[in-house]
Amino acid sequence: MGKISAPRNNREFVEACVKSGDAVRIKQEVDWDNEAGAIVRRVCELGEAAPFMENIKDYPGFSYFGAPLSTYRRMAIALGMDPASTLPQIGAEYLKRTNSEPIAPVVIDKRDAPCKENILLGDDVDLCKLPVPLVHDGDGGRYVGTWHGVITKHPVRGDVNWGMYRQMMWDGRTMSGAVFPFSDLGKTLTDYYLPRGEGCPFATAIGLSPLAAMAACAPSPIPEPELCGMLSGEAVRLVKCETNDLEVPADAEIIIEGMILPDYKVEEGPFGEYTGYRTSPRDFRVTFRVDAITYRNNATMTISNMGVPQDEGQLLRSFSLGLELEKLLKSQGIPVTGVYMHPRSTHHMMIVGVKPTYAGIAMQIAQLAFGSKLGPWFHMVMVVDDQTDIFNWDEVYHAFCTRCNPERGIHVFKNTTGTALYPHATPHDRKYSIGSQVLFDCLWPVDWDKTNDVPTIVSFKNVYPKDIQEKVLNSWADYGFRGAKK
Amino acid sequence: MANKWEVFVMDLAELAEGKELELTIRTLNDGLHKYTYQRAKVEVSSKLDQFADSLQVRLGRGQLSDRKFSIRVIERVERLPAQYR
Numbered sequence A: 001m002g003k004i005s006a007p008r009n010n011r012e013f014v015e016a017c018v019k020s021g022d023a024v025r026i027k028q029e030v031d032w033d034n035e036a037g038a039i040v041r042r043v044c045e046l047g048e049a050a051p052f053m054e055n056i057k058d059y060p061g062f063s064y065f066g067a068p069l070s071t072y073r074r075m076a077i078a079l080g081m082d083p084a085s086t087l088p089q090i091g092a093e094y095l096k097r098t099n100s101e102p103i104a105p106v107v108i109d110k111r112d113a114p115c116k117e118n119i120l121l122g123d124d125v126d127l128c129k130l131p132v133p134l135v136h137d138g139d140g141g142r143y144v145g146t147w148h149g150v151i152t153k154h155p156v157r158g159d160v161n162w163g164m165y166r167q168m169m170w171d172g173r174t175m176s177g178a179v180f181p182f183s184d185l186g187k188t189l190t191d192y193y194l195p196r197g198e199g200c201p202f203a204t205a206i207g208l209s210p211l212a213a214m215a216a217c218a219p220s221p222i223p224e225p226e227l228c229g230m231l232s233g234e235a236v237r238l239v240k241c242e243t244n245d246l247e248v249p250a251d252a253e254i255i256i257e258g259m260i261l262p263d264y265k266v267e268e269g270p271f272g273e274y275t276g277y278r279t280s281p282r283d284f285r286v287t288f289r290v291d292a293i294t295y296r297n298n299a300t301m302t303i304s305n306m307g308v309p310q311d312e313g314q315l316l317r318s319f320s321l322g323l324e325l326e327k328l329l330k331s332q333g334i335p336v337t338g339v340y341m342h343p344r345s346t347h348h349m350m351i352v353g354v355k356p357t358y359a360g361i362a363m364q365i366a367q368l369a370f371g372s373k374l375g376p377w378f379h380m381v382m383v384v385d386d387q388t389d390i391f392n393w394d395e396v397y398h399a400f401c402t403r404c405n406p407e408r409g410i411h412v413f414k415n416t417t418g419t420a421l422y423p424h425a426t427p428h429d430r431k432y433s434i435g436s437q438v439l440f441d442c443l444w445p446v447d448w449d450k451t452n453d454v455p456t457i458v459s460f461k462n463v464y465p466k467d468i469q470e471k472v473l474n475s476w477a478d479y480g481f482r483g484a485k486k
Numbered sequence B: 001m002a003n004k005w006e007v008f009v010m011d012l013a014e015l016a017e018g019k020e021l022e023l024t025i026r027t028l029n030d031g032l033h034k035y036t037y038q039r040a041k042v043e044v045s046s047k048l049d050q051f052a053d054s055l056q057v058r059l060g061r062g063q064l065s066d067r068k069f070s071i072r073v074i075e076r077v078e079r080l081p082a083q084y085r
């Protein structure tokens, strides 16, 4: 593999984005109370350059970087690729890197760790000293964690988990967050800490390198520190926490250390979510008690503003959920030609292209997809054949509307795993993470006669002889056409 | 100086008048601590001049209610178990 030169921390990433025109420096004062959130939201809706806000009201010295990965260009920059790379190119690079050898992190000395430049302990600990933004008006609180990693360790197995689980500031020492029961942290809590009534040490890292953030929200079975190493082609630098035994990314901008309490919960939400709605109810959720805050000089807080498409949650999660499913299906020997989620589906629909070589292949795909670790995050699988371009929604939609038989092509899976965030779920199902899912099988049945029963696609490309196609293409301008007006 | 508070309710009936209530309220006073919460024993009134502090209300999904109240914060309630304080 050639040497990867991806930005190693958030600062290098901001620089690279500014240089390529994919970020703007905002020098005028921006209010943490709604204004910064409104800027990031509009950036997402317009597909604009990412805002680097250098002057935040009430918080001299701090800055914000909003919408870090809400375009494919910024995703390419994060991976150290040409910003103009296409989505299939970026996807191929992700697959190549995440199929390579794991790269273990290294632990460095505290003196070399930028995240230790400022250390708040004891009575000095107050989350309000950080420019925690009110991201959307009407949210249940100011959100500390919108683009970050929550770091924990399984006390018996020893594996480290970095997960992006939203965290709301309840008061200066307390955060509350939506850690779903099927997430890696959720399982560690229910498997170990809650039954024993023990506190679970955690550290929240904000202003991660873009690939560390990508690892924290990727649904990969590989532990995130190694995954981050694979994505960036070099070992992640970690440093030990001040108040517990966890290790955190030394180059992160801000670290919050503390304990998840087993027997105390405070209210969290509502919050503007990746589906484009505020859906999940305010509830008593996993509660984090803060013991220490450390941060770089002139620390930058990263902000994702989730809402209608498209934000980095939609873009990146569609990307990694699709590619992780592709890996899973290929590991089972299924002849898939590709997997794609449109970010605009808010990662709710998997589109799978497959060579339909045997009966029930769409059902096999759906069962694997819904039955996997990825399954709770989407509720629709659409399977099309290898002649359909999965990246071209017009083609996929045409296949769906013409080939999916209402009686035989639609299969509903009941009593599966869901989340509190699904807008279409009943209030009861949201509360208990109960889901339902559906397969749209858009393949021609294998028992239809290929010659007489399977319809022929009527398109310029498919029905005319090659020589006629060439003649028409070459004569197009001569016929008097000037290019269709859209 | 009068304080500004906000509360989230699913139903306005949660804000019964003429008796002591225990609510999770957040401060809307300007400054670094804006939007932080506390649990408190309070009394609320739809008469805006009944108490010095004001209370605004948000509903289940963050919608601002047009009902306004005045509020008296009687005392803070600490729910955090003693061993963590």
Ligand SMILES: Cc1cc2nc3c(=O)[nH]c(=O)nc-3n(C[C@H](O)[C@H](O)[C@H](O)COP(=O)(O)O)c2cc1C
Pocket: A146, A147, A161, A162, A163, A164, A165, A166, A167, A177, A178, A179, A180, A182, A183, A184, A185, A216, A217, A218, A219, A220, A304, A306, A312, A313, A314, A317
């Ligand atoms: C911006 C953003 C916010 C997220 N918030 C949550 C959340 O609050 N709770 C949750 O369980 N997952 C959340 N996710 C999804 C997880 O990050 C994702 O499932 C990740 O793979 C979790 O890692 P795990 O497999 O280690 O649990 C969020 C993702 C993004 C991009």
Ligand SMILES: [Mn+2]
Pocket: A161, A162, A163, A184, A223, A224
């Ligand atoms: Mn994980």
